[in-house]
Amino acid sequence: MKPTFFDANLCFGRPIRTVYQPAKTAADLQRVMAHAGIAKGLVWHVAQRDYAASDGNRLLAKALAGRKNMYGCWVILPPQTDEIITPDFFRRMQRNRIMALRAFPDYHRYLLNRVVFGKFLDEVTERRIPLLLSLEKSSVTWPVVYQILAEFPNLTCILCDIGIWNSDRFTWPLLETYPNVFLETSLLSLEDGGIEETVARYGAERLLFGSNFPERYPEGAMLAIQHAAIPTADKKKIASANLEGLIQGAQL
Amino acid sequence: MKKTTDLKKAFFARGRVPDCPIYDLHGHMGPSYGLHINRETAAQADTVLKRVGIRLLVFCHHAALMAPDIGNAANIKAVRAFPDRLRAYCGINPNYPDQVKKDVATFDRYTDVYVGFKLLADYHAIPITDPRNEPAWALAEARALPVLLHTWGNSVYDGQTVIRKVAERYTQAKILLGHSCHSCWDEAIQLVKDFPNVYLELCAVMDERGILERFVGELGSERIIFGTDYPWFSHHYYIGTVLGAVISDDDCRNIFYRNAEKILGGVFNAKSLTAK
Ligand SMILES: [Zn+2]
Numbered sequence: 001m002k003p004t005f006f007d008a009n010l011c012f013g014r015p016i017r018t019v020y021q022p023a024k025t026a027a028d029l030q031r032v033m034a035h036a037g038i039a040k041g042l043v044w045h046v047a048q049r050d051y052a053a054s055d056g057n058r059l060l061a062k063a064l065a066g067r068k069n070m071y072g073c074w075v076i077l078p079p080q081t082d083e084i085i086t087p088d089f090f091r092r093m094q095r096n097r098i099m100a101l102r103a104f105p106d107y108h109r110y111l112l113n114r115v116v117f118g119k120f121l122d123e124v125t126e127r128r129i130p131l132l133l134s135l136e137k138s139s140v141t142w143p144v145v146y147q148i149l150a151e152f153p154n155l156t157c158i159l160c161d162i163g164i165w166n167s168d169r170f171t172w173p174l175l176e177t178y179p180n181v182f183l184e185t186s187l188l189s190l191e192d193g194g195i196e197e198t199v200a201r202y203g204a205e206r207l208l209f210g211s212n213f214p215e216r217y218p219e220g221a222m223l224a225i226q227h228a229a230i231p232t233a234d235k236k237k238i239a240s241a242n243l244e245g246l247i248q249g250a251q252l
Numbered sequence: 253m254k255k256t257t258d259l260k261k262a263f264f265a266r267g268r269v270p271d272c273p274i275y276d277l278h279g280h281m282g283p284s285y286g287l288h289i290n291r292e293t294a295a296q297a298d299t300v301l302k303r304v305g306i307r308l309l310v311f312c313h314h315a316a317l318m319a320p321d322i323g324n325a326a327n328i329k330a331v332r333a334f335p336d337r338l339r340a341y342c343g344i345n346p347n348y349p350d351q352v353k354k355d356v357a358t359f360d361r362y363t364d365v366y367v368g369f370k371l372l373a374d375y376h377a378i379p380i381t382d383p384r385n386e387p388a389w390a391l392a393e394a395r396a397l398p399v400l401l402h403t404w405g406n407s408v409y410d411g412q413t414v415i416r417k418v419a420e421r422y423t424q425a426k427i428l429l430g431h432s433c434h435s436c437w438d439e440a441i442q443l444v445k446d447f448p449n450v451y452l453e454l455c456a457v458m459d460e461r462g463i464l465e466r467f468v469g470e471l472g473s474e475r476i477i478f479g480t481d482y483p484w485f486s487h488h489y490y491i492g493t494v495l496g497a498v499i500s501d502d503d504c505r506n507i508f509y510r511n512a513e514k515i516l517g518g519v520f521n522a523k524s525l526t527a528k
Contacts, residue, residue, distance in 0.1 A: 002264065019461075019462075020460075020465075021461070021462065164459060165287045165484070168287075169288055187459075189486060189488075190486060191290065192291060192480075192487070193290030193300075193483070193486070194486065215461060216459060216460070217458070217461050217493040217496035219260070219492040220489040220490065220493035220496065221489065223263060223264060223488045223489065224486050224489040
């Protein structure tokens with residue numbers, strides 16, 4: 001059984017520092033996905049982090065036009081500076097197939113907390129728009145994740161790139177406490193038994209396939225899910241159904 | 253871009269490929285301080301290895317490396333309980349030189365257990381060149397045994413400079429660079445070019461795209477071996493990454509089993525494994 005893969009964590013564009021054979025354009029990324037056997041992607045453009053959230057978000061939106069197997073993530077900055085979050089923000093998201101958000105608080109020099117994002121993240125929570133936080137990629141650290149979830153306990157939050165070393169000691173308390181926290185599996189599937197044990201404790205509903213292309217080989221995470229010692233129905237949920245559900249549930 | 257290969261198709265279809273066995277030459281066992289390990293025991297390892305199609309896991313128990321009060325007894329117990337798929341490296345902690353001498357002196361009592369030695373110099377904070385490691389090196393040199401080194405680029409304990417020194421000193425021991433002198437990839441490649449008894453091992457290499465292609469492009473695939481740090485990391489993940497790299501099926505086979513069989517050939521007979 002080969003499940004349909006919907007990738008929650010992949011990116012295109014050439015980074016400020018080189019990476020091995022990145023996908024330069026969205027079309028290149030579609031070719032990479034087709035080669036690996038990934039049907040759909042929730043993508044971002046690396047310029048959103050490396051260069052500027054504003055121009056990067058525009059670049060992403062333009063690149064996604066007409067690409068039916070791709071949705072986008074916009075990168076947020078504090079609402080107070082009016083760089084990203086404007087009154088028509090959610091309408092613009094919807095017009096541009098942007099179904100989720102990402103944040104790089106350290107790299108972009110702000111704090112991801114209620115003082116900065118109170119009203120905005122309340123609305124994001126209400127609309128069930130996923131916020132993707134990466135534990136790599138200069139995004140966030142575990143204390144920031146714990147803080148933001150304590151302040152917005154119903155936020156739909158997808159934790160990506162959860163660590164090379166097993167992170168159960170960080171992630172399992174969050175899965176236990178916050179029902180809308182999900183784990184992207186590119187590094188969970190790197191851990192021996194990572195998928196199986198997390199599914200046994202918290203259910204397959206809490207995991208979403210991701211490849212972390214271009215930093216990692218998609219085939220590693222894919223083979224690990226396809227042959228995990230879990231029921232086929234659970235593999236389908238992890239590979240694509242859970243992310244489909246989140247995208248469909250987002251109210252824009 | 254690489255065409256989808258038969259091997260990749262076969263592994264994705266079935267999860268294991270009988271004519272392509274896997275030898276994992278870098279494993280561990282037991283709990284470890286810095287992370288939750290899902291499968292700590294030898295019995296769990298045996299079940300996983302059977303399911304995934306791993307012909308042999310050569311490991312060094314965390315206790316042998318991190319708990320001198322338990323030591324290599326943990327290796328012996330695990331291999332003797334599950335001899336069909338397990339062999340061990342005798343763990344060497346040079347902070348306890350008397351124990352090193354004792355473990356080397358009794359090595360031959362455990363020919364059914366050990367295939368060589370493991371040094372974890374970054375953790376022990378003593379360089380691989382230190383005289384306190386000498387008894388292990390001397391036996392490995394005399395018998396052409398594998399020595400699995402934890403290696404990390406620029407480390408004063410097990411980085412490229414000290415690896416070069418031991419490779420100059422020991423020309424018969426099979427020096428397996430665990431993690432391939434991580435991040436100093438050019439230096440790792442040069443070490444393999446300069447010394448015929450140095451091998452690159454892929455644990456912690458394969459979570460970065462493109463390194464294996466560089467190794468194979470510069471060196472071919474005959475001195476690259478498969479390792480995962482199991483039970484830290486998943487066999488399927490690592491197998492998938494090797495299959496995802498832009499290298500040939502023949503290269504994959506060298507990495508998965510052919511090179512390991514050559515390295516272990518002098519130490520033990522693969523046919524002695526009775527496991528299906
Ligand atoms: Zn190791």
